[in-house]
Amino acid sequence: MTMLPAVIRRRPANVQVAVDLVILTVRDGHLAVLIIDRGNEPYLGRSALPGGFLHEGEDLLHAAERELHEETGLQGLASHLEQVGTYSAVDRDPRGRILSVAYLAVVPNLPSPVAGTDAVDARWTGIDTGPLAFDHNVILCDAVERARTHLENTPLAASFCQEPFTIGDLRSVYEAVWGVALDPRNFHRKVTGMDGFVVPTGTMRHPPTGRPASLYRCGPARTLYPPLQRPPRG
Amino acid sequence: MTMLPAVIRRRPANVQVAVDLVILTVRDGHLAVLIIDRGNEPYLGRSALPGGFLHEGEDLLHAAERELHEETGLQGLASHLEQVGTYSAVDRDPRGRILSVAYLAVVPNLPSPVAGTDAVDARWTGIDTGPLAFDHNVILCDAVERARTHLENTPLAASFCQEPFTIGDLRSVYEAVWGVALDPRNFHRKVTGMDGFVVPTGTMRHPPTGRPASLYRCGPARTLYPPLQRPPRG
DNA sequence: GCAAAAGTGTTGCTTATACACCCATGT
DNA sequence: ACATGGGTGTATAAGCAACACTTTTGC
Structure with a gap:
């Protein structure tokens, strides 16, 4: 432990917390994930998982439910929501220090692609989608693996x-x-x-x-x- | 549900992030967890899981490794570290909005109870320990269940x-x-x-x-x- | 020899797989 | 009749729990 850097490194990190959703369904016999096209910098126009920031006065599960509702119109117990993990690489977001907590949402095959409100560019794609913004490919991979495992052990x-x-x-x-x-x-x-x-x-x-x-x-x-x-x- | 104005609730939360460790080992044929006695408010004198705040410039895994080293002297690949989950109840910490990311660490039976540096009051106890500070009983329970599951599917x-x-x-x-x-x-x-x-x-x-x-x-x-x-x- | 822990063989039951076969419907 | 998906029966194989039995050490 060096003296000078220690003073710097011991400072608690100043972070923001985002919630990202991996919304899975089965369409035409294939596993599909809901993907949006980003409308803001960074990664403008790039594909990404839907998500948003944690708000004051809500916990992570509420934030995930809110995002899910905004993206799909689904609400309440009609869907299954589960925390997958928290992603914290220091350079994962060019805007600054932003942690992302990933949630897995499993929904029935929806009639229309998306009945959402905000993200009009949302669409279903196969899980072998191309490169996504941030570390979302890693998040997607972890969430799919989680779903596969849960199929073995739960009525997911x-x-x-x-x-x-x-x-x-x-x-x-x-x-x-x-x-x-x-x-x-x-x-x-x-x-x-x-x-x-x-x-x-x-x-x-x-x-x-x-x-x-x-x-x-x-x-x-x-x-x-x-x-x-x-x-x-x- | 409070009737807060929407303009307040839409504000991104201002949070701090802590890392808490569930350090497990087997002693005398029983599963044991490392517990410390808190030296500061809140919950002064109460039992708790070891942990600390995420520092600038480090990701969560590094923070967990640092804490593990401070508490047990263990370093590097000698141990197994895995993220269990992130706990975010709005009132989980009386100091304010603090998220905790829990890590599971599995270590061999150490010769001395703890060769740590900071937390001199650390001790091994059975996993049916009494009430812990914060939501640490829930974290401990989740981590133990994770370890039990991993024994089935991995060489943990x-x-x-x-x-x-x-x-x-x-x-x-x-x-x-x-x-x-x-x-x-x-x-x-x-x-x-x-x-x-x-x-x-x-x-x-x-x-x-x-x-x-x-x-x-x-x-x-x-x-x-x-x-x-x-x-x-x- | 005796106690204690390691390791092997065997048996019988439970479970999984592969597939033959029958059922109920729309066209 | 026939295509299509739903559902049952059954034989064979694989896996597992129980336990008798042998091995190798210290005392």
Whole structure:
């Protein structure tokens, strides 16, 4: 420890805190993320994750809910929100010292691309989107990995579906997020045999063609035991 | 919900950022956490997790490493550090708006309680410690749960051991963190049969009584597949 | 020899996978 | 009839828990 630098380095950092959202859904059998085009400097015109600054008198989860509502119109418990991590590289934002807390939001496939208010340039893209502003590629990668893991251990997949949903709906979520094909018969047995994952509504959905499927809602389970194991990394 | 004018609530929050550490180890077959007695207001004299403010010019991981070094004398890659989450309740700190980013540190059983510098009142206690300052009980709970999960999917358990270690050492870590008894024979087979978890050194350790045990180091694997499944919650 | 901890073999049960097969509907 | 997706049964394989048994040391 040197004397002079110590005086400088011991100063508590003066920081601002932003919240960035990774909003995931499944569209056309593929995992998609909501991306906006930035309207301000820095990175003007560049693609980025939606987000904004933490306001006075609100905690991070409220800030994330507010941003989610502004971007998608979704509100309340209709979606699943979870903290992914906090990103703090000193040079991550050219405006100064800004920490970003990333949240993962999983929403059902929305009818219109976005019913948001502020970010009119929002759009859904595949998760292999091009370069994003700031460190948003890293954040996106971490959030997707988190979603994949949570599919194994929690009923998160149901958050991708609008209730009520069929077992086939649920399976297509797993296939899209994990990027693998699953056996429909074994998947059906595993999910319906699991305790508290899904509960039948007693009603049916009639697809354009094929046998009607039983409809389900999300059950009371918060964790899946045993987990639905993802096939080996290939 | 207060009726504050919108113009106030839209102001970006002015916050400070702290880093709090959950430093875990295994002592006498039990999971233990490093706790300090606070020397300043607020919560003067109360037990708390070690921590401090983020400094200028350092990111969160560096701040966590600095704090860990100040508290335990440990430095560099000898330990495992991982972000657990960011805690942001508006009233979590009476001094004002202070966010805390929690880090989990897993260290081998240290010879002396603590070889630290600053916090002379640091001590190891069981994880069922009494009430802590701030929201530190919640942070501790989250961090322990994270460690338990990571034992299933990563070679984290080796971070609790000083290298080289025996399979029995490793097993006692699982038993302490999970709080269950495991079959030594099946555990041995599972771990040694796993790809890249542990690599034999070729040397032996002679216990005071009993057959000598082969010594191992941590292998190259970063994730365990298939995971070492924890027995059902009971 | 005896206690203690390491390590191996074996058995029986549980679970997963692959796939044959039947069901119910729209066209 | 036939295409399409929903759902059940079953055989084979893989994995796991339980435990008998052998090995290697200190005393």
